[in-house]
Amino acid sequence: MKPLDPRLLRYARATRAYLAATVLLGGVHAALLIAQAALLASAITAVFLDGAGLSPVAVGTLAAVFAARAGVAWAQEVASARSAAAVKSQLRRRLLTHVTALGPDRSHPAGKITHTTTPEPDRPRPAGELAALAGNGLDALDAYFARYLPQLVLAVLVPGLLLLRLLPADLVATVTIVVTLPLIPLFMALVGMHTEAQNRRRFRLMARLSHHFLDVIAGLPTLKLFGRARAQAEIIRRISNDQRRHTMRTLRTAFLSSLVLELLATLSVALVAVGIGLRLVAGELDLATALLVLILAPEAYRPLREVGANYHASAEGLAAAEEVFAVLETPLPPTGTLPPPAGPIVFDGVEVHYPGRTGAALRLDATITPGEIVALTGPSGCGKSTALAVLLGFATPTGGRVTVGGIPLSDLDPEAWRRRLAWVPQRPHLTAASVYENIALAEPAPTHQSLTAAARRAGVDEFARELPDGYGTMLGDAGTGLSAGQRQRIALARAFLRDAPIVLLDEPTANLDAVTAAGVMAAIRRLAHGRTVIIAAHRPELIALADREISLAGTPVPAGEISLSGVPVPATVDPVALESAAVEPATAAR
Template sequence: MSRQTKPWIKAEQKLGFRAARLPVALGAVQVVFGIVQAGCAARLLAAVLHLARGGGTALLYGVLFAAAALARAYTQMQAERQNFELGAAARRRLRGNVLSVLLALGPAGLRGRHSADLAATAVDRVEAMDGFHARWIPATQMALIGPALVGLVALLVDWRSGLILLVAGMFVPFAMAVAGIGAGVAAKRQFVAMTRLQVRFLDRIRGISTIVLAGRAADEARALGAAAKELRERTMRVLRVAFLSSTALDLAAAAALIFIVLRFVPVMHGALGLAPVALFMVLLVPEFFAPLRGFAVVYGDRMAVEAVADEFSALPPAPEDVPPADIRAVAAHGVTLAFENVGFAWDETRAPVLRDLSFKVGRGEILLLTGASGAGKSTIMDLILGFIAPQDGRVTINGAALETLVPAARTRMLGWIGQKPVIFAGSIEENIRFARPSASEEELWDAVRHAHLEELVNTLPQGLKTPLGEGGFGLSGGQAQRVAIARAFLKDAPLLLLDEPTAHLDPAVERDVLESLKHLAAGRTVVLATHSTMAMDFAKSAGARRVDLDALRYASWRSVPV
């Protein structure tokens, strides 16, 4: 568990307790109805024994008992629904926070984290927090309030029995503490054991084809069985001791019952009027211990938090919104991009990727960035995109430093195509419109035509409405890249960044895609990073200037017309 985890759980707990007031109040009301019921039942039973008054009152108590039971059923139902709402609200809040932070940080802030893992935080880990808010928080409160209410009534009606109950109630945590166990150990060990087994199992299942193809399936099945056995034996050793804490609860409940019965023995024959009281006290015993049992049941929900809290607390804080110092209007068409003595390192312990880099791309020009992988091509792209900020120097657009531009205005100016475009679940149309949802039908079709997607779209039975992604039509690498090009056409940004746009394509497809890109590049300021000779030739033919990052690594800068 990391250092920030505990405060994070504390903060969640505080939020949870504050939100849980209504369901806890309902829970308390429910306990009160329970006490009323026990009282009525005791009276009724006393009447049955012909010890109390006549039948008329018995009927009254019968009606009261039924009414209290109905009211209690209703309150309980409402409390259950309110508890769900607690969990739902907490999940909504957590998921909103996680996604807002991740979306605000952008790709550079999450370097090294896999998107599937982050999605697991936003989906599964948030779901795992449900039990904490919907069950554990109310149960914790009720474990105090419930016995306190029942104990108080018992004290008022028959102080000796009340004392027995309260002592038995105190004994529960006391016994746990004396045994040095703590209520959670059993649940915790069991939870940890299950998690370990599950992780190992998931890992082996994910790699099952590797195991099968290595001809080791039988061995691994045996190993899996052996691991489960070892885990069981180790866990059971702990559990055998830890279950003693649950036993403390049983012991307290049984002892309380017996002592209350015995407490009435000496007085019974002398004072028959005690009958309703004696029966009332006996019936209160289960009421007294029910909330404590309820608390023991939800301990697993508390444990589940420990398993996921690290991920939440390790999320970086949302970036602060620095109000732009100087808001500038930038011409909608034609921009000049310049790097002025830019230096950047991913972290302080590593050598800078870029040192004192300067170059300038005028409106309508193409800049070709070359260099081995790791030379800083993607870093330059991220700097222009504003995902990261330079430590030295500045990046300017039309003379204005990037960070002084209103983010929305900056985003409007930028077009980008990477190695492999992300295709979202949805139709082709939705994927292209992603660039500009408000685009007209005409603009959409223009983009489709310019990206040479028309032919493909026409062969598909549902045309532009054909669903893509999982379970839908699978686009080839070249087709996906055309969707990205269509997006760029639709966005119509004056500054176009091309980050190895043809790295994953076959030569024939690459030529085709470059042809479309040429069309897209016309009239825009373009930065093209590439390894491919074909793409370099394309840039040269378009009159590009070239920055060779390998050659420039430690030099200041030069711009070589190719």
Template sequence: MNLDKRLLLYLSDFKTLILSVLGLNGLIGLAIVFQVDKLSSMSADIFLQHKSLFQIRFDLILFLSAVLVRYAGQWGAHALSYTLSAAIKRRVRGQILTQLVRLGPAFTRRQQTGAVKTTLLEGVEKLDGYFGEYLPQMVNAAVIPLLILMFMFPVDWLSAFILLATAPLIPFFMILIGDRADTQTRRQWHVLNRLNSFFIETLQGLTTLKILGRSREHAVKIFQVTEEFRSTTMKVLRIAFLSALTLEWLSTLSTAVIAVEIGLRLLYGKLAFEQTLFILLLAPEFYQPLRQLGPQFHSGIEGVSAAKGIFTLLDEQPQITFGTGIQKTSQPTIRFEHVNFTYPGSQSPALTDISFCIQPTDKIALVGPSGAGKTTLVSLLLRFIEPQQGAIFIDHTPLQELSLQQWQRLLTWAPQIPYLFFGSIMDNIRLADQHAPLERVRVAAQHAMLVDFIATLPHGYDTIIGDRGVRLSGGQAQRLALARAFLKDAPLIILDEPNSALDAETDKAIQTAIGNLMQHKTVVTIAHRLWTVEQYQRVIFLEQGEIVGDASHQELINGNRRYASFVDSAEFMQ
């Protein structure tokens, strides 16, 4: 019956809401019985006793009161159910976002953006149908028919027995149909993931597709996936309509059996008119919650299918451990000791037996051909990934024993292609410190050589830069990322130098900003230019995941043929 144990665990923190929903459903059941009882007695009084409306006015008031209580109870139960659902959705979204932060870039780089987006948005929204519709209707279908049977058995045990015997047929057929619906719903969810991923990738790569003349071909593929999703959705709806028809047929047939049975007994004087009307009116009310459970049953299936994707994400284990230690010195010594790392699914190691030391205020350039292990080494420092062998020590403490949040406060990272969020220049700089006053933001922008550009904008620091900073040039985006680094003012700076050609003026502005940023700091840079390497006191040269040189640039040029050959190669920018 789609009662997923892990989903039900979320209910344990909302006992008051659950008890309130149960109480309201009990009140609704009592109001239904009272309403039918008063209606049958008033009908007997009017048609058999020939009483006037004035004579039955008190019963009429009680009847109308019961109707009011019934519908007020239904409204209250509905509102509480959606309050419960909204609270659980907030919790699940928080858990997903926390988990994505814990898993870090090492996980998100392996995932399709569309699939993660589907889980976070559509997947969580599907839980609304499970907690806000399906489970409340399950409670409704359990409480109200039981209350009706309790009052019907003393009136007519035979009719009550027929209700009791036919009621299980409805959930039985729901389960039979549900197995097939579950398979189709899972397929629908899988196709939706593909569609979202495909559509987002198309939007992100639209410029490339247009340039290569492949946009029409890609549009055809989107249409094909969309058509597959439409076909799968129609199959799910077909099953839903079939199940609704089956449940309606069963409940109608069961009500007809009751009507024929009590009609014959009334005809032969075995049952009084008032009792007959009471049973006849109460029988449809008995089946009504069970019939309404049918449409919600499919909401339950969709919720469980979405939950499987959510729990798969929540069960993913991060590739790093989370320590609690505190780093006491602001500029520590960093030591790599025999560090090895191999990416999942790869046959060759990304880093092999890496050992070196970074002293406070050292300026180190990481140099090497593509795939040499520079980015992997930086990812280890950033704690996106963790050594599989060996260790990294911060002073005398293993890095994995330190608090991740405390360690990340000690460093700043300016990547080759900085990620800029949709919002203003102010918002993007303040990512480094959300509570920084305007004056500090201006000083950071000044150090990053960004002030003159901001002054030309109509709204200054409040100018919206678009999705991923689409309204900025490459150099402006780089300087904005450097402004973040200035605002954070961390003692350890990790840079990935742009390897794309920039105009002379932009290049000079960025190099001046980087020079300002490096003062009195420990700096590790992935270098792609000869000019940059010449400015650093120490160069670590990597090839095929191994350190094959560790000295100054001039010493390596004079004493390391492999380094000298690489510097002269086309891969290294002069």
């Protein structure tokens, strides 16, 4: 067993103060325990040998010690719970910050058409695994910080204090406890190594199940389209059964190991009790001392038993923490520091390659001048979205370079550069918040006038006034409650509110019917005025908005290689038709 991963304290420094408080309270609790044992031994001896009743002072003192122990135990629980909450908060914050800095190309976006790849040991972590890691995975650290880690220190402190008290009272019992105590950590280490490996396998299986389930839900329209929903349900059922079997196997090991530890502790206490009884009958020991030893002996073994029991509960959290550290230790891509200048955007021999794909995902030589509206065209998979991802800093060219005003994009401060960009994706992400708050995501503190003006220019005002609470209407996850066209208009309102000089549009009218697309097109015309606009486009009417068309020369994705959410698509299916049909149901496009 690993007593403490030093990275936990390095990444979560807030635990040190809480851990010190917990250990200090544990020492106070042990001192109160010794006082309680001495008082009980004296009281019982006085009643049975002297025939005297308990004095009010003795009763009051004993009650005060009991109350003090309860108060200290409560304070220990509070400190332990705050310790676990603090470290989980810090680790989650660091994890999300680091994943954001790594960029979205580190995981396959759920529901987007991707290319079938062979998993590799150093592959990016999918979104489902990261969600399981940041959620239930880190929640399992509660047992580690609230139970196991404090008990690990108290397992040394408490038996030491108890043995110091027992040594002058009974040397034989003290030696017996000292000899038998090491047996518990010895067996605990032997069992713990096996349990740790089982918990690691179980956590990885849970992460795999989480990702696969998320992937299937995202691609459910396509699965229904090709009649593959039942097959995926069977895969999820099989993985779930594997997870259940691993969980039950881990629980069985934990229960059996707890039984071993309890049996060892019970036999050790029995050995002490037999010696006490024999010497008490022989008249070698007085009753008060015998009672003191019998009360304190089980308490000497209890911290070690709790260490073993709590370790099994915390093993899953340790496995999750190691996965978090693996993500946190992934090096960030290098970034520049120069402020972005005005000037043309030049793609100079840019090539982007993705692992597992034959050929380049993007090949582009182009110059885009300020104020120009350019349409990137070509068959599905030729690199239109990849070109926008390169400008956003979400994809790194493997060949060539991109310059802005003559300065390489890699030399620019990414945050300053992105402040000059407004991005309208094909499927905008809306949070479970009001319409007003979803538009306000584009700016940290927008004024009410600027936000409503942006909403009017994007056409949001047309449908927002008909909602139950207007702009204050609460939406569900992913904008549930709005149609695809309404969600697209909210994304355009964000672009209007941002008022950036460069606008990137990724198929903004895909999956929309003709009437809805016409309204979105009108909003795009207003947005494009006076700005540099780059549009990834399929539709002829969207291409007609551009001043110039750039046909990408990248190698289109072979139909047999396309997959959506891990579901292979037959080579006879048109990728463009699939992209339109799979992402949104037809009824949602109204």
